[in-house]
Amino acid sequence: MSDYAVVNPATGETLATYDTMTDEAVEGAIASAEGAYRAWRDTPVAERAAAVRRVADLHRERRDELAAIIVREMGKPLSAALGEVDFAADITEYYADHAEKITGDSPIDIDGEGTAVIRRSALGVLLGIMPWNFPYYQVARFAAPNLVIGNTILLKHAGQCPESAAAIEKMYQDAGLPAGAYVNLYATNDQAATIIADRRVQGVSVTGSERAGAAVAEVAGRNLKKVALELGGSDPFILLSTDDLDHAVQSAVDARLDNTGQSCNAAKRFIVVDGLYDAFLEKFTAAMAAATVGDPFADDTVLGPLSSLTAAERLAEQVDKAVAQGATLVTGGKRDGAFYPGTVLADVTSDMDAYREEFFGPVGVVYKVADEDEAVRVANDTPFGLGSYVFTTDEAQAARVADKIEAGMVYVNVVLADEPGLPFGGVKRSGTSREMGLLAADEFVNKKLIRIAE
Numbered sequence: 001m002s003d004y005a006v007v008n009p010a011t012g013e014t015l016a017t018y019d020t021m022t023d024e025a026v027e028g029a030i031a032s033a034e035g036a037y038r039a040w041r042d043t044p045v046a047e048r049a050a051a052v053r054r055v056a057d058l059h060r061e062r063r064d065e066l067a068a069i070i071v072r073e074m075g076k077p078l079s080a081a082l083g084e085v086d087f088a089a090d091i092t093e094y095y096a097d098h099a100e101k102i103t104g105d106s107p108i109d110i111d112g113e114g115t116a117v118i119r120r121s122a123l124g125v126l127l128g129i130m131p132w133n134f135p136y137y138q139v140a141r142f143a144a145p146n147l148v149i150g151n152t153i154l155l156k157h158a159g160q161c162p163e164s165a166a167a168i169e170k171m172y173q174d175a176g177l178p179a180g181a182y183v184n185l186y187a188t189n190d191q192a193a194t195i196i197a198d199r200r201v202q203g204v205s206v207t208g209s210e211r212a213g214a215a216v217a218e219v220a221g222r223n224l225k226k227v228a229l230e231l232g233g234s235d236p237f238i239l240l241s242t243d244d245l246d247h248a249v250q251s252a253v254d255a256r257l258d259n260t261g262q263s264c265n266a267a268k269r270f271i272v273v274d275g276l277y278d279a280f281l282e283k284f285t286a287a288m289a290a291a292t293v294g295d296p297f298a299d300d301t302v303l304g305p306l307s308s309l310t311a312a313e314r315l316a317e318q319v320d321k322a323v324a325q326g327a328t329l330v331t332g333g334k335r336d337g338a339f340y341p342g343t344v345l346a347d348v349t350s351d352m353d354a355y356r357e358e359f360f361g362p363v364g365v366v367y368k369v370a371d372e373d374e375a376v377r378v379a380n381d382t383p384f385g386l387g388s389y390v391f392t393t394d395e396a397q398a399a400r401v402a403d404k405i406e407a408g409m410v411y412v413n414v415v416l417a418d419e420p421g422l423p424f425g426g427v428k429r430s431g432t433s434r435e436m437g438l439l440a441a442d443e444f445v446n447k448k449l450i451r452i453a454e
Helices: 023-040 045-061 063-074 078-097 098-104 139-151 160-175 191-195 212-223 247-261 274-290 309-322 372-380 395-404 438-442
Strands: 004-007 014-018 115-122 124-129 152-157 182-185 199-206 225-230 235-239 266-274 326-333 343-346 363-369 389-391 445-452
Touching: 014 160, 023 124, 023 152, 023 182, 023 191, 023 343, 045 063, 045 078, 045 098, 045 139, 063 078, 063 160, 078 098, 078 139, 078 326, 115 139, 124 139, 124 191, 139 152, 139 160, 139 199, 139 438, 152 160, 152 191, 160 182, 182 191, 191 199, 191 212, 199 212, 212 225, 225 326, 235 247, 235 372, 247 266, 247 274, 247 363, 247 389, 266 274, 266 372, 274 343, 274 363, 309 326, 309 343, 309 363, 326 372, 363 372, 363 389, 372 395, 389 395, 438 445
Parallel strands: 124 152, 124 199, 152 182, 199 225, 235 266, 235 389, 266 363, 343 363
Antiparallel strands: 004 014, 115 445, 326 343
C-alpha cells in the first residue's frame, strides 16, 4: 500500500493512492525551497503579506471543495470541516495583517550612548511535519507566520491527507508566491530525516504523537537544528461550582466531542467536586450517549468515524483495558467499524493505565474530588500539560487554580474559544513551542541584536 492514500474511514474504501517521492525529487524540493528563500527574504514585507493574504482569500473561495476533501480523508463531520477551513483562513489573514509588527525592530533601552535594537529576520528553509486531525488549521498556523517572516516551507503532511496537502500547495501557488516558497512533499519518514539533516534546512516543526515528536527531535538534535514540538494532551476540565449545571455539562460535551474527540487540546478528564459529581455524571452521560453517530456529510452528525479503522480499534482496546482493570463503563464502548460512540468511564484510579493515557476519540473519564486542592492535584497528575478548563463562579478561585495548573493554556468558564491571536502550546510531554498569536512568529526567526554607537 502507498504511504499516501485517501481511505474513506466511513466506508473503508480506498479512493486514491499517491506515489512517494524519489530521493532525486526530495533533493530538487530542497534546492527549490533554498533558491526561493534567497529572493523571498528580500521581498518587501508588504508584498509577502499581500501574497499570504491572498492565500486566506483562496481558502474562503474554495471553502466547500476544501471541506469535502477532509471529510473523505479523515471523516470530519462536514460542519466541522467547513469551520476548520474558515479558521485556517482567519489564521492566515491574521499574520498578513500583523506582518509589520512581527518583522519590526524592537528597541532596547541601554546604559551607554547610541542605540540597540532586536531585528527579526528569516532563518531559511523550514520543514513542517503535520498531522491528519486538522489538515488545514495545523498547516496554517505553521506556514503563514513563517512565510510572512521570509522563511520558505517544505511540508510533509500525514499519509492519509494527500489531497488536502496538494490543495494547500495549490493555493500558495495560485496566490503568487514564488516557486519553492511552499513545497508539498510526499516523503517517507526516512526521507524526512534526510531533509532535517540537510545543511540547507534550518529547522523543523512537528505536530503529532509523542513517538513522532521524539523521533524528529532526536534527528534534529543530532544535526543541531531548531525543533518545535506540538504533541499530545489529556486536558482536565475542572468543575468546582456553577449556577448553571446544564451549561457546564454542555460545555464539557462540546469540549470532548469536537472533531469526533480527536483533538490534542480536547477536554478528556472531567474532574468534578463531590457536591456536583452525581448530577454532572448523570447529565454528562445522557448527553454523550445522545450524540449522533453517522455519515459525516449528514447535517445532524456530531460524531463521524474516527480517522481510520486502526484508530477506532486502538481506542476500543484502551477502553476495554480500562474496564478490565476495574473502571466502570457508564455508557458507550461499542465500536462499529471505524465509528465509536460517545463513551464515559468512571472509577478510574491511579494504578490503571487509563489514568495517564490520552484517549484520542470520544471518551470522557470522570473523576470525583473532595475540593479545590484535590482537583488541582488530579489535574496535574499527568505526563501532559497542553490545555485546561476551569469552571467556577468564584473569581478568586479561578485565578488561584489557573496559577496552579501545569499547562500551557487555561480557559476559565469557556471552551472552544481559540482565536488566531491566542498562542497555542503546552509544557511537559505536550511540547516545547507556541503556535498562533504573535509568539508563533518568534519560533523560527533570527532575533539579531544591532548595537550602534553615537
